[in-house]
Amino acid sequence: MKTDVIALCKDLIAIPSINPMGRDDLDPTLTGEARVNDYIRHFVKAAGVDIVVQRTDVPGRENVGGMIVKGSRFPTLVLQCHTDTLGVGDHPSLLKPAVCKGRLYGRGATDDKGGLAAMLVALAEAALHPARVRNNVIVLGVSDEEYKGKGSLALVAQPPTKGADFGLVGEPTECRIVNGFKGVARWDLVTTGRSVHSSMPQKGVSAIYRMARLVSLIEDYQRELAKIEDPPLGCETISVGRIVGGTAVNVVPDSCTIEIDQRITRKTRAADAPKRLAAYLRKRGMRFPVIPSAMKDVEDAVLIAASHPGISLLGRMCLAQGLNPRPCQVAYGSDAFRMNRGGIPTVLWGPGSIKVAHSNDEYVEIRQLEQAVIFYLELMQTDLQKAGVRMKYSPGSKNWARSHTANGKSSIRRRQ
Numbered sequence: 001m002k003t004d005v006i007a008l009c010k011d012l013i014a015i016p017s018i019n020p021m022g023r024d025d026l027d028p029t030l031t032g033e034a035r036v037n038d039y040i041r042h043f044v045k046a047a048g049v050d051i052v053v054q055r056t057d058v059p060g061r062e063n064v065g066g067m068i069v070k071g072s073r074f075p076t077l078v079l080q081c082h083t084d085t086l087g088v089g090d091h092p093s094l095l096k097p098a099v100c101k102g103r104l105y106g107r108g109a110t111d112d113k114g115g116l117a118a119m120l121v122a123l124a125e126a127a128l129h130p131a132r133v134r135n136n137v138i139v140l141g142v143s144d145e146e147y148k149g150k151g152s153l154a155l156v157a158q159p160p161t162k163g164a165d166f167g168l169v170g171e172p173t174e175c176r177i178v179n180g181f182k183g184v185a186r187w188d189l190v191t192t193g194r195s196v197h198s199s200m201p202q203k204g205v206s207a208i209y210r211m212a213r214l215v216s217l218i219e220d221y222q223r224e225l226a227k228i229e230d231p232p233l234g235c236e237t238i239s240v241g242r243i244v245g246g247t248a249v250n251v252v253p254d255s256c257t258i259e260i261d262q263r264i265t266r267k268t269r270a271a272d273a274p275k276r277l278a279a280y281l282r283k284r285g286m287r288f289p290v291i292p293s294a295m296k297d298v299e300d301a302v303l304i305a306a307s308h309p310g311i312s313l314l315g316r317m318c319l320a321q322g323l324n325p326r327p328c329q330v331a332y333g334s335d336a337f338r339m340n341r342g343g344i345p346t347v348l349w350g351p352g353s354i355k356v357a358h359s360n361d362e363y364v365e366i367r368q369l370e371q372a373v374i375f376y377l378e379l380m381q382t383d384l385q386k387a388g389v390r391m392k393y394s395p396g397s398k399n400w401a402r403s404h405t406a407n408g409k410s411s412i413r414r415r416q
């Protein structure tokens with residue numbers, strides 16, 4: 001069993017676990033989490049801790065990890081990283097880990113195999129001194145984060161992670177505590193028209209011309225959204241990420257589709273985003289029909305109060321280790337959405353930077369990898385009960401994880 005975090009991270013990078021993202025024409029020797037899961041199984045077995053396997057509804061794409069069991073009197077801590085990665089495109093060398101100038105390069109180095117390596121090494125170290133471990137500790141490799149989050153849906157629904165007292169996701173945060181997440185709403189809009197031969201366009205209706213007007217209005221809408229401020233999460237944003245329309249150069253197009261990505265604050269509900277945009281378009285005098293798709297992604301914003309005992313605890317740990325103790329907030333999505341929604345107060349804290357995730361220049365700072373091992377091990381050995389983290393919440397009681405919405409209701413928990 002390797003307990004050198006660099007060697008372990010190199011092994012994980014060299015094992016391809018590309019998320020197929022719903023495609024079935026990709027090389028099966030590169031896709032899916034099964035090979036990484038086998039590696040984790042062997043590691044956990046060698047470390048002498050219990051193996052955890054959670055089925056998802058995709059065969060062969062389980063969550064796999066290890067657990068140190070202390071008993072039901074103890075709080076349960078879940079540390080998780082996703083095992084799937086983005087593809088490598090025309091850069092197969094991304095699957096060959098390389099160290100250069102204090103950085104470890106390769107696909108998944110920062111997102112999330114660096115964090116996973118650090119968690120596994122910390123788990124193995126913790127298992128050597130079980131008396132020092134103060135919590136039930138689960139380290140879990142979670143599948144399908146990059147696509148549909150099926151792994152984290154299983155995590156919140158199945159033992160031993162269901163109902164855990166505190167969660168930490170090892171997404172790259174450069175060793176900072178992330179306690180707030182903007183929400184997200186994704187959907188398509190379709191404009192329609194009437195097809196005719198392109199030699200007499202005046203007899204038809206171009207769905208692309210309509211879409212051009214629509215897209216221009218959405219660009220204006222960004223200015224409206226910028227007024228929806230929610231410190232410390234920031235303001236709402238909207239982006240048109242893809243456009244598809246027309247069939248041939250000599251046909252006036254009768255259909256055009258765009259894909260929209262809106263980032264949401266706690267002042268609005270993600271599910272209301274299409275309605276709000278439609279109202280704005282009406283106000284701006286748009287007359288032609290626009291057909292929305294069903295929502296493809298919908299998550300409300302979450303902010304765990306800085307006074308949550310888990311956040312205070314991590315802050316103290318950061319301070320003691322010479323790291324920035326102030327929690328920060330992010331606009332990108334992660335499994336923390338589903339874990340918070342599932343009732344597990346969950347933060348992000350991991351080595352590496354999100355700026356190089358998914359890029360062809362993905363790397364993790366080795367210094368941060370080593371820091372992460374120390375941080376995760378200390379968390380496993382800190383008494384969460386004593387720190388006040390173990391709280392069984394119910395609506396109306398003293399709660400910490402908040403997700404405010406426009407109508408004053410909360411999809412997770414309110415603080416007072």
Ligand SMILES: [Zn+2]
Nearest residue numbers: 082111112171
């Ligand atoms: Zn990630």
